Structures are given as C-alpha cells and as structure tokens.
Amino acid sequence: xxxxxxxxxxxxxxxxxxxxxxxxxxxxxxxxxxxxxxxxxxxxxxxxxxxxxxxxxxxxxxxxxxxxxxxxxxxxxxxxxxxxxxxxxxxxxxxxxxxxxxxxxxxxxxxxxxxxxxxxxxxxxxxxxxxxxxxxxxxxxxxxxxxxxxxxxxxxxxxxxxxxxxxxxxxxxxxxxxxxxxxxxxxxxxxxxxxxxxxxxxxxxxxxxxxxxxxxxxxxxxxxxxxxxxxxxxxxxxxxxxxxxxxxxxxxxxxxxxxxxxxxxxxxxxxxxxxxxxxxxxxxxxxxxxxxxxxxxxxxxxxxxxxxxxxxxxxxxxxxxxxxxxxxxxxxxxxxxxxxxxxxxxxxxxxxxxxxxxxxxxxxxxxxxxxxxxxxxxxxxxxxxxxxxxxxxx
Numbered sequence: 418x419x420x421x422x423x424x425x426x427x428x429x430x431x432x433x434x435x436x437x438x439x440x441x442x443x444x445x446x447x448x449x450x451x452x453x454x455x456x457x458x459x460x461x462x463x464x465x466x467x468x469x470x471x472x473x474x475x476x477x478x479x480x481x482x483x484x485x486x487x488x489x490x491x492x493x494x495x496x497x498x499x500x501x502x503x504x505x506x507x508x509x510x511x512x513x514x515x516x517x518x519x520x521x522x523x524x525x526x527x528x529x530x531x532x533x534x535x536x537x538x539x540x541x542x543x544x545x546x547x548x549x550x551x552x553x554x555x556x557x558x559x560x561x562x563x564x565x566x567x568x569x570x571x572x573x574x575x576x577x578x579x580x581x582x583x584x585x586x587x588x589x590x591x592x593x594x595x596x597x598x599x600x601x602x603x604x605x606x607x608x609x610x611x612x613x614x615x616x617x618x619x620x621x622x623x624x625x626x627x628x629x630x631x632x633x634x635x636x637x638x639x640x641x642x643x644x645x646x647x648x649x650x651x652x653x654x655x656x657x658x659x660x661x662x663x664x665x666x667x668x669x670x671x672x673x674x675x676x677x678x679x680x681x682x683x684x685x686x687x688x689x690x691x692x693x694x695x696x697x698x699x700x701x702x703x704x705x706x707x708x709x710x711x712x713x714x715x716x717x718x719x720x721x722x723x724x725x726x727x728x729x730x731x732x733x734x735x736x737x738x739x740x741x742x743x744x745x746x747x748x749x750x751x752x753x754x755x756x757x758x759x760x761x762x763x764x765x766x767x768x769x770x771x772x773x774x775x776x777x778x779x780x781x782x783x784x785x786x787x788x789x790x791x792x793x794x795x796x797x798x799x800x801x802x803x804x805x806x807x808x809x810x811x
Contacts, residue, residue: 420532421465422476426484429469433488436464441495445771451615453607454499458576462532467503470510475526482650482720486657486713493661494668497778498616500658502573505537508651509581512593515647516635525595528579535595536577538568538622548808552624554584554592554634562634564594564602564627574598574605575618582624583637590638594629602627613777641807644732648809649720649739655785656716656739659746660709662782666754666775667702673761673772674699689762698760702753709742709749716742733804736811740791747788750779786810
C-alpha cells in the first residue's frame, strides 16, 4: 500500500474538507443499506489523512489537536460513521508516540505513512465496569506473549491492518498489543447492528491464543503514572464528531425547509423559509452549534498548550476543557438532530428520506462516556480545585 504524505496543517484541513464533500452524497445510502465504507476508508488512507499525527522527525505532518479536531468535525458533518472509524486509530497512534520504543515508533510510523490503519479491541461486555479488562496477555518462555479474550464495540477492527488490543498481564498491569489483522487465533466478527453508527462495524473481536512478539507490546499502564493527554485527545475527537453531527443535521434541515417544507397557513408567508417562528428556531439551533464549536476550539487549544508544556496543572486544564466541549457537543448533536423534524414538518419523517440517521447517529455516539460524570469533574475542579482523575476517559 502507498499513500500521499500530507505536509502540514493547512493541507490536512484541505484534504479533510475535500473528502467530506466526496463522502457526503453517499452517506444516506450507506447508512440505509448498512453498506460498509471500505472504498471510502481506502480513499482516506491513500489521501494521507490517517498519518497526519506522525511526528515530523519520522516524516509526518505532526498536526496539532486543533487541526485534528477540525478534521473529525468536517468528516462528521458528512458521515458520522466514517468519522467514528478512525477515532481509535488516532488514540493508538498517540499511545505509540508516548510509550513506543524508538524501534517500535520507527516501524509503526512507517506503516502509518504507507496508509496502514489501526483499529481497536479495548471494550468488553459483561464485566463490572468499562475498566474491568479481563483479556489476558500471558508471557511465553521465549519472551513473546499469547493473547486470550473477547472484545466488543471494536470500531475499526474489521477494516484495520493492525488491531491494538487492551489486555492485562499476570501482575494486572495494562498493556496494548498491536496485532496484525491476519494473526492466527484472531477473529473479527461483523455483528454490530446498532440503532445508529450503522456502518462503523463496531463488532466483536475474539482472541484465542493469539501469538504476539515482544516488540509488538507497549506498557500502557505507564501512560497514567504521570500527567497525560491520552484521555483528553480521545475525548476531544468524540466531541468533534458530535459537533459535526449537529452541523450536518442543521445543514440538511435548512436545505429541506428551503426546498420542500410548506409554510404553516397561519404564518401569512409564501415559503417556509420566511416563517418568523422557523427563523427564530434556526437561530437558536445555530447558537447551540456555535457554542459547541467554540468550546471544541478552546479544548483543542488547551490540549495543544498542555502538549507543549505538560504538567499536572496543564493536563488537568486540558481535560476539563475537553469535558466541557464534550458535554456541549453531545447536547447540540441530540437537540439539533431531533429539532430537524420539528422545523421540517411531517414529510421529513418519511423513512425513505432517511433524515433520522442524524438523530440515530447522535443518540448512539453520545452514549460514549456519560456526560453527567464530566459535569461532576468540571464542578469539582471549579469549586475545589480538584484535578480530574487519570483514567484515560476524560
């Protein structure tokens, strides 16, 4: 596989905008038919967009958090599933940047620049809570490992060249094993049939004695032993997706009202777009989105600032800023995608139009990490100066 190498932030944003425009026309049909976007992901890989966080000394553009968040926002305005698929990809590129050995970084950054994709196999079902990881990484006499376990919600795994697997060793420490997609004992099952995010293929990964060389394992537990941005960056991308869903829903609602909706007979106007009550509602929804976009930019700025001068204080400020952006983005996504029907009228509920995909995507994606706990951490920080925890989900 070969891929274009993006030079800088400006080119990365231009490529993302171009791909969003290319992917938008087919988004509804892909969702309605649950047609998995393999061709579109191949286009994304070939464009070089998935390698934009590779460090400059390894030949990458090394874009900042603000650019990366905007990339995800742009893609989500067009297709929320397509935007979601590489979210874990970038999270595990970040793990490699922080915990990889020089040799591991050299190998995997070359893979990324060639267009290779990371998936994920981290979440498990039926455990006590999200951090109760039971997948095991057992050492062998030759220094290599064997992976055993079952993962769920494995977004991107079906399309991946490498699948980062979250697992614990015998001492209960958390590691990430980077497993090639064709490894013996590895099975990826396309059994995701969610309400929304229908084409992310967030299904099951089964690991039945998967062999893993020692140089494909990273000590992820070290990430959380000091100030870190792992959680802030991952959550920033979730916030960007939600913000993009909201903007995409509002744009489609506006187009529908301009071209298809009828004015309410009491309004006294000729077209729905002239109805003062609809104009008022669109203004309110636009403000909701603008607030989400502003908080997203501020959160990304905080992440970039913390990356340049990482400390307990800067990491905490970044996490709190990202939490605020995620809460507002989730609210905007759900409210705007629901209000689409309110402003567009009865015709917009026709299943054939598939306008409900925006709400389904918003309702599904915003279930990532409950906003109520983010608000708790924001409040504790503001009132008592309590830094948020280093668990990687904030």
